[in-house]
Amino acid sequence: MMSGVAGGLRFRCFHPVHHLRRRQLRGVSAAAKNKEKPKVIVISGPTGAGKSRLALELAKRLNGEIVSADSVQVYRGLDVGSAKPSLSDREEVKHHLIDIMDPSEDYSVGQFYEEARNATKEILESGRVPIVTGGTGLYLRWYVYGKPDVPKSSPETVAEVQAEISDLERVGDWDAAVQLVVQAGDSSAQSLPANDWYRIRRKLEIIKSSGSPPSAFHVPYDSFREQPNSPNVDDFRSSASLKNESLGSRSPEDLDYDFSCFFLSSPRMDLYRSIDFRCEDMVSGSDGILSEAKRLLDLGLQPNSNSATRAIGYRNAMEYLLHCKEQGGSSTRDFYAFLSGFQKASRNFAKRQLTWFRNEPIYNWINASRPLEDVLGFIHDSYHVRTGTIEVPKALQMKKDLSERREILQMKGYRTNNRHFVGRENCADILEWIRESQGQLNLSVN
Structure with a gap:
C-alpha cells in the first residue's frame, strides 16, 4: 500500500x-x-x-x-x-x-x-x-x-434464464446473448460491458418475471x-x-x-501516479495479486466470467497467467505489457469513478x-x-x-514512471516464479 x-x-x-x-x-x-x-x-x-x-x-x-x-x-x-x-x-x-x-x-x-x-x-x-x-x-x-x-425473480425463472444463457456463456458468444435480450425487449443490453454475464442474465430475468425491461421500473x-x-x-x-x-x-x-x-x-x-505505484506494489512479491489470480484459476474460474474475475487487476492477472501457460513461461516484454495494462485499466476505472x-x-x-x-x-x-x-x-x-489549461495539458502528456519495475532485472523474481509454477498450477486454457 x-x-x-x-x-x-x-x-x-x-x-x-x-x-x-x-x-x-x-x-x-x-x-x-x-x-x-x-x-x-x-x-x-x-x-x-x-x-x-x-x-x-x-x-x-x-x-x-x-x-x-x-x-x-x-x-x-x-x-x-x-x-x-x-x-x-x-x-x-x-x-x-x-x-x-x-x-x-x-x-x-x-x-x-x-x-x-x-x-x-x-x-x-x-x-x-x-x-x-x-x-x-x-x-x-x-x-x-x-x-x-x-421484481424478484422466482427460482423457476432463474433456472429458465440460466438454461438459455449458460451455453452462450460457455462458448463466449456474448453478441448472441445480447441479441437474445434485445429481442426479448431491452435494447439497453447493447451498452453493457462485454462479458458482463451477471447483468445480462438479470435483465432477462426481469423481462421474463414482469414482461417489462428494467428501465420500466421506478x-x-x-x-x-x-x-x-x-x-x-x-x-x-x-x-x-x-x-x-x-x-x-x-x-x-x-x-x-x-x-x-x-x-x-x-x-x-498525483492520483494517477499513486495508482501506478499501487499497481506495482500489488504485483510485487510471491503473495501478490498474481498469486491470488492463480488461486482463482485453480478453482476452475475463467477471467471475466463472474463478479470476482471481472474485477480490475484480477481479470488482467488471470489473462496474463493463461498466456504464460500457453507460452510455457513469460518474457520480460509480456510482463511489462501486463503491468502496463493493469495500470491503465486502474487509471481508467478511477476516471469512471470521478465521472460517476x-x-x-x-x-x-x-x-x-x-x-x-x-x-x-x-x-x-x-x-x-x-x-x-x-x-x-x-x-x-x-x-x-x-x-x-496547464492541468489539461499535463494529463494529455501523462506517462507512467515506475518506481520498482524499470528494467529486466526488476521482474526476474516474478518470471522465475511463473516458470516454476507452470507444473504446479492447474491453469486451464480454452
Whole structure:
C-alpha cells in the first residue's frame, strides 16, 4: 500500500486548523428536519485516494464501525487486489461486508443494499456510528437513495434464464446473448460491458418475471436527481424543493438517514501516479495479486466470467497467467505489457469513478492531498455540529474536473514512471516464479 504522499492523504503531526473549527454550516430548517434522524457518514473516492485509511481513523475517533461498499472486498482470498483492510485494522475497528462470499459466487447490488442497510441498523442499535466507505458507485447510490422497485425473480425463472444463457456463456458468444435480450425487449443490453454475464442474465430475468425491461421500473435516485445546470448542492436542494411542489420529487432531507457524504480525491496527476505505484506494489512479491489470480484459476474460474474475475487487476492477472501457460513461461516484454495494462485499466476505472460521482450532488469533495488531521478534524466536526448543509473550507476543497489549461495539458502528456519495475532485472523474481509454477498450477486454457 502507498504511504499517501503522491495521491492519498498525507500524514503529519496535528496542528489545529482554526478555520475548520469556525466553519459556517448553513440550512437551519434542514437541520430541524434531520435532528431526529440517525446520522450516517459515507466516504467514497477513486481507487488509491486513501478513503479506507481515513474511514479507519475516523471510526476510532467517533466510536464507529465500517461498512465496506467495495464489490471485490466481499470475496474471501481477494485481499491484495482489493486493497482489503488488514486483519489488525479489522481487529481494531469492526468492519462489515468483508470476506462474506466465495470467489465462485456472484454478488449483486441488491444483496449489498440489503446487507449494508441491516449492518447500519445493527451499528446504530449498538450506539456506534456507521461509516460506509468504498468506491462502487452503484452500491452507494442504492444505499443512500433506496433500492429500485424491480421484481424478484422466482427460482423457476432463474433456472429458465440460466438454461438459455449458460451455453452462450460457455462458448463466449456474448453478441448472441445480447441479441437474445434485445429481442426479448431491452435494447439497453447493447451498452453493457462485454462479458458482463451477471447483468445480462438479470435483465432477462426481469423481462421474463414482469414482461417489462428494467428501465420500466421506478428508480428512487431519479426523484433526487440534480437539476440541469445546478452547479452545487445548495442549488440542488433549492431546485429539489421546487420540484417537490410541482412534480412530486424529493430533496435530500426526505432520506431516511441524515447522510454526511464525502468524496475524497487528489489532483489528477498525483492520483494517477499513486495508482501506478499501487499497481506495482500489488504485483510485487510471491503473495501478490498474481498469486491470488492463480488461486482463482485453480478453482476452475475463467477471467471475466463472474463478479470476482471481472474485477480490475484480477481479470488482467488471470489473462496474463493463461498466456504464460500457453507460452510455457513469460518474457520480460509480456510482463511489462501486463503491468502496463493493469495500470491503465486502474487509471481508467478511477476516471469512471470521478465521472460517476460528479453527478452525485450529495457528496462534498475533499482534497486528499491535504493533511490527514485536517480532513479528520473537518469531518469529525461536521458529524457533531448538526446545523445543516456542510460547507467545505476552501483549504480542503477539491475541484470536480480539470479546469486549468496547464492541468489539461499535463494529463494529455501523462506517462507512467515506475518506481520498482524499470528494467529486466526488476521482474526476474516474478518470471522465475511463473516458470516454476507452470507444473504446479492447474491453469486451464480454452
